[in-house]
Amino acid sequence: MEALVVENLSVAYDKKTVLENANVSVPIGHLTAIIGPNGAGKSTFLKAILNQLPNKIGKVEILGKAFSPRSLVVGYVPQRNAVDWDFPTTALDVVLMGRYGHRGLFKRPTKQDRAIAMQALASVGMQDFAERSIGQLSGGQQQRVFLARALAQNAEVYFLDEPFAGVDAATEKTIIDILKNLKAQGKSIFVVHHDLQTVTEYFDYTILLNKTILAAGKTDEIFTREKLQQTYGGKLLMMEAM
Structure with missing residues (x-):
């Protein structure tokens, strides 16, 4: 059984194909980077996997099963700009959302739920901000809270959409220490990532994507200049010149 299997996945917006015939199979237990140039379809790929896009075709399996929004085995951390930070809720309330699948949407959180949520906040260094409104947090703090929500879910497979964007060192x-710890526990993590300089340091598996999947495998085999040139084209030369 694989952590993720994608077969002939395609997505179109307004009759324009943004992801075409993507195919990949990733074994369990890897910390995987999804990299490619801006506009390559990385976030679209993630959303299509998580069944958030109605205009997709193809087959996706996570741990051998089709994804369900009610799945307890999948945790998701969206891009920060996809979240309404003015919504009146606290950091603790956000993390408790990760426990909905365990108790039901309309049931009050138990003492155990609160203990797990507080432990998740502590693991990202945010326990002292539990009662703080999410709108009052910095960008880095907000990202930590949403990671804590995923941790509280106690999933087996995690998908994160650019978790390092706009955060401090x-x-x-x-975040990367937590993700590496999850990997050490046998979890599978997929991260949309944009900083090529940290790929070999952070990730042991890599997916190269530009409108489709061009290559996937162990980072030390995939992350080569030849394959990066194929993925980024002239944009790679521009990045190296900066």
Whole structure:
């Protein structure tokens, strides 16, 4: 059984194909980077996997099963700009959302739920901000809270959409340390990532994507100049010149 199997996955917006015939199979227990140039369809790929897009075709299996929004085995951390940070809720309330699948949407959280949520906040260094409104938190703190929500779910497979975007160095280190710890526990983690300089340091598995999946495998085999050139084209030369 694989952590993720994608077969002939395609997505179109307004009759324009943004992801075409993507195919990949990723074994369990890897910390996987999803990389490619801006506009390559990385976030679309993630949303299509999680069945958030109605205009998709193809087959997706996570741990051998089709994804269900009610799945307890999948945790998701969206991009920060996809969240309404003005919504009146506290950091603790956000993390408790990760427990909905365990208790039901309309049931009050138990003492155990609160203990797990507080433990998740502590693991990302945010326990002292539990009662703080999410709108009052910095970008890095907000990202930590949403990671804590995923941790509280106690999933087996995690999908994170650019978790390091706009965060400070301390938050980035906290996040990658947590992700590496999850990997050490046998969890599977998929991360949309944009910083090529940290790929080999952070990830042991890599997916190269530009409108489709061009290559996937162990990072030390996939992350080569030839394959990056194929993925980024002239944009790679521009990035190296910066």
